[in-house]
Amino acid sequence: MPEVRIVARNFMDMVASLPAMKLDQLYQNAFICQAIVRSLPPLAKKYVIQMLYVEEVVPGKLIEEWVLPDGSTKYRVAIDRLVQLRIFSETFDRTSGTSYRLNPTFRVNLQKHITIGGVLPREPMSATITVRLPSLEDLEVYAHEQWECFLLQLINSAQSERMTNISPAMMRIFQRGLLTQREKDAPRLTESGFQFLLMDTNAQLWYIIREYILNSEELDIDSADLIAFLLELSFHATGEAYNMNTLDEIQRITIKDLADLGLVKLQQGRKDSWFIPTKLATNLSVSLTDSSARKEGFIVVETNFRMYAYSTSKLHCEILRLFSRIEYQLPNLIVGAITKESLYSAFENGITAEQIVSFLQQNAHPRVAERIPSVPENVTDQIRLWEADLNRVEMTPxxxxxxxxxxxxxxxxxxxxxxxxxxxxxxxxxxxxxxxxxxxxxxxxxxxxxx
Amino acid sequence: MPSSSSSSAPTPAAPSKMYADDVSVVVVLLDANPFFWSSAASPLPFSSFLSHVLPFLNSVLLMNQMNQLVVIATGRNYCDYIYDSSAPTNRKTGNGKMTALSCDLVAKLEEFVVKDEKLGKGESNGAVMSSLLSGSLSMALCFIQRIFRSGTFHPHPRILCLHGSPDGPEQYVAIMNAIFSAQRSMVPIDSCYIGALNSAFLQQASYITGGVYLKPQLMDGLLQYLTTVFATDLHSRAFLQLPKSVGVDFRASCFCHKKTIDMGYICSVCISIFCKHHKKCLTCGSVFGQAQSDAASETNKRKTIRT
The missing domain is CATH 3.30.70.2610 (Alpha-Beta Plaits)
Known part of the structure; x- marks a missing residue:
């Protein structure tokens, strides 16, 4: 994955920056505890699991001895994270040094989780109600389409056929930082905007969700409640319908926004309305960590700088258009060429050669991905050379x-x-x-x- | 054919870089042999054993959403899958008293025990207490092969044996074959043995495949042992202090009477092991030379199989 500089490492930093009171409040919910555990670095996870039934304070020295001597940096990282999230509380004692103890609320909730198990605050629709629910494949297609439509609209493309219901004000907030917004010019993608498009869906999703949460603070919605609701949502079963009347007023507004992003599908029954979480929603707690499921690539680049992209997606076409000349489009194939002019306009937009090369490599079609290098060397070299050309002149005020x-x-x-x-x-x-x-x-x- | 020389160094599973680091796929082999659990050799009743194991399994699933857990019950007469966390039929939430995993697993385990008992009806006595470890190991490896062949990107699986029954020497060949097959596909076999004496099979399995062998001392803290040692993913093991094997019992069983032996005869063609001298190899049929006196053949053929 390209290095994602625009996302403040990840969503957990945002959670960690919540005030202590709000954090403790979050830990009242067992599902949030679970999501938090999953987001921790591997060693920190181990510490939490291992300390789950240890009531006493444990000296830091002892904890450090559980790892091999060369893993001490990992130990520091893990402990810092745990203390930052208030999962571990630190006490200092002159005789035994620093000791740690697991947050009691957190401990009790996790213990409950692994012995009794969690119960969601709402039941899925019982099988007795005969309503046709979308199949899992349909749901995935729906989520994908919705998300792509949102992204196209986000980058202000004329290509998006239908508009999502997201209010223009909200859209502008999402675009903040991704597009240059000058009064006269048409908005253009910034460097971070391009990086954003190159990220995998989960990372993009969290970026948007993070903006959404930050924005909600301005609207006087408690961000802790919102985070709690989102994390809880990720533990709902994909494809099951849940009744809307189990939600409170704010959650109902939130869920409508989430439906526009493709996280849930709303369905109107005869009496009640239902929401059906899609894979995007249930993956929310996965993407807390940097784990990313690999997608299958679609691009073949030839040594003559021609590029074939096997994709039906308009979004892919838009991304490719950023740095190549699209020549023609067939139903499932986009044919383009990487030219000096197309690259210069990309460089002007702040996209770097390295980003383009890594995008081409990461999305290489399975047929060429097996080969080394997956993108012909003369092409990658030329892309880098053209970029270097632009850097011959150095400007000094x-x-x-x-x-x-x-x-x-x-x-x-x-x-x-x-x-x-x-x-x-x-x-x-x-x-x-x-x-x-x-x-x-x-x-x-x-x-x-x-x- | 199992090679009786197990001198090859333990091969730690090389962490592959293609998936998120700390995802684990764990195949747990649960000993469900009623003869063992009701015997005096069992240090704790099966119910309290389960009450330690179930929270452990839950905590494995807790650690990463992508973690996959498969439980295979090892019975007296047969083995079966009793839980698969990726199966779509699983309940998503528990009933408020037990987790979804526990509900599913316990229900399946009950079915399993009944079926196992039915299959065992024909047999005369319960003198042999060993359970069908070779069967469940093979099933686990088959399952893992399926993961390997499912696509290019897959997390690295491991096997965890929660075993109590004593070794069955008659399964020696099958178990050794399974162990070497695990070694070849770089699947570590961890084992937690709660029986009275150490299990030579499991010691060897863990040693050869680069897994961890543990014999807990205090049964009250079984959950703590399990979470401390076996909950960690393969990637983290590289920088953790884990129990080291103290001594491994490398003794083999002979192919003719399935007895565990210190010294024996080895066929120089197929490396089968026998406890006494035969005219012809029982496995491959090679005729052993009789020209020399017994004393001479003794020096030729009698080798120590301890490595």
């Missing part, structure tokens, strides 16, 4: 001085600029010089002193 009264003043000024490390260029014949902007103020002081 500078100030230019001329019309010195005498050669002495000019030479003193040159020496001074050299001392400051800011001299960029000098022409002793015509007594002109250029200095970096940083030293301009000092230079002015110096020249004033000379007078």
């Amino acid at each position: 500078a100030h230019f001085y001329d019309e010195f009264p005498s050669r002495d003043v000019f030479e003193a000024a040159c020496d001074f600029a050299r001392e400051c490390g800011g001299l960029l260029w000098e022409d002793s014949k015509k007594m002109r010089l250029a200095v970096k902007t940083e030293v301009h103020m000092q230079m002015r002081e110096h020249l004033r002193g000379q007078r």
Whole structure:
């Protein structure tokens, strides 16, 4: 996966930054405890499971001894995370050093979870009600379509046929940071916007959800409640229908938004309305970690810079259009060429050669993915060379001085600029010089002193 | 054919880089041999054993949503799958008293025990207490092969034997074959043995495949043993302190009478092991030379099989 700089590592950082009171409140819910455990680094998970039935405080030294000596950095990372999330509480004692104890609410809830098991606050629709529910495949197709439609709209493409019901205000919030928003120009993808499109669905989903939660805070909805609801939703069964009247007012508004994103499908029954979680919703707690299910690739790049993408997706076409010239489109095939012009416009948008190459490699069609390299070397080299071409000229903000009264003043000024490390260029014949902007103020002081 | 020399170094399962690091697929072999659990050799009743094992299984599933758990019951006469966390028929939530896993598993286990008893009707006595470990090991390996062949990206599986019954020497060949097959496909076999004496089979299985063998000392803390040692994924094992094997019993069983032996005769053609001298190999039919005196053949053929 391309390095995702725009997402603050992951969603858990956001949870960890919640105030202590809210965290403790979150841990009242067994499902949230479970989701939190799953998001921890492997070693931290082990510590939690191992300490589950240990009531006493455990000295940090002892915990450290459970790992081999070369794993001590991993130990630190795990402990820091646990303390940050208030799962471990730290106590310091002069004789035994730092000791740790598992958060009691957290402990009780997890113990309950592995012995008695959790019960969702709502039951799925009983089998006695004869309503045709969508099959799992239909549901997946629906979720996929909905999500793609949302993404197309997000990048402001004219290609999206139908609009989702997401309000333009909400959409603008999602677009914040992904698109440049200037009054006159048409919005363009920023560098992070391109990165966003290259992420896998789960990572994209969490980015959007994170924005959604941040936004809800502005609308005076308790973010802890919202997080709790989202995490809970991820433990519902895919394809089962749940009654809408089990939700409160805020949750009902939330679920409508989630339906637009394809997380749930709403279904109107004769009396009640139901919501059916899709795979996107149940994967929410998976994507808390960085684990990503690999998708099958679809792109074949030839040595003559032609590119064949076996995809029916409009979104794929839009992504490819960002850095290549699309020549024609067949029902299941997009044919394009990587040209100097198409790449230059991509570089202008802040997309790097490395990103493009890694995108092509990660989405290589299974037939070519087996080969090494999956993208021909001459193509990757050329992409990098074209990028390097653009970097031949280096820009440095500078100030230019001329019309010195005498050669002495000019030479003193040159020496001074050299001392400051800011001299960029000098022409002793015509007594002109250029200095970096940083030293301009000092230079002015110096020249004033000379007078 | 099992090779009687097990001198090859333990091969730790190489973590593959294709999937998320800490996903585990665990095939648990649960000993459900009524003769063992009702005997004096069992340190705790089956019900309390289950009450330790079920929370452990739940905590394995708790740790990662992608974790997969398969439980195979090992009976006296047959083995069967009693739980598969990926099966679509599973209940999604528990009934408020037990987790979904426990409900499913206990129900299936009851069916299993009844069927196992029916199959055992014909047999005369319960003198032999060993359960069908070779059968359940083979089933586990078949299941794992299915995972291997399902696609390119799969987490690395492991086997965990929760065993109590004593070894059945008559299963020696089958079990050794299973162990070597596990070694070849780099599947570690962990074993938690709760019987009275150490199990030579499981010791060897864990040693050869690079798994962990543990014989818990205090039965009250069985859950703690299980979660501490066996809940961790293969990737994390690389940097954890885990119990080391102290001594492994490498003794083999002879092919002719299925007795565990220290010294024996080995066919130089097919490496079958016999406890006494035969004119002809019982496995491959090679005729052993009789030209030399008995004393000479003694020196030729009699080798120690301890490695």
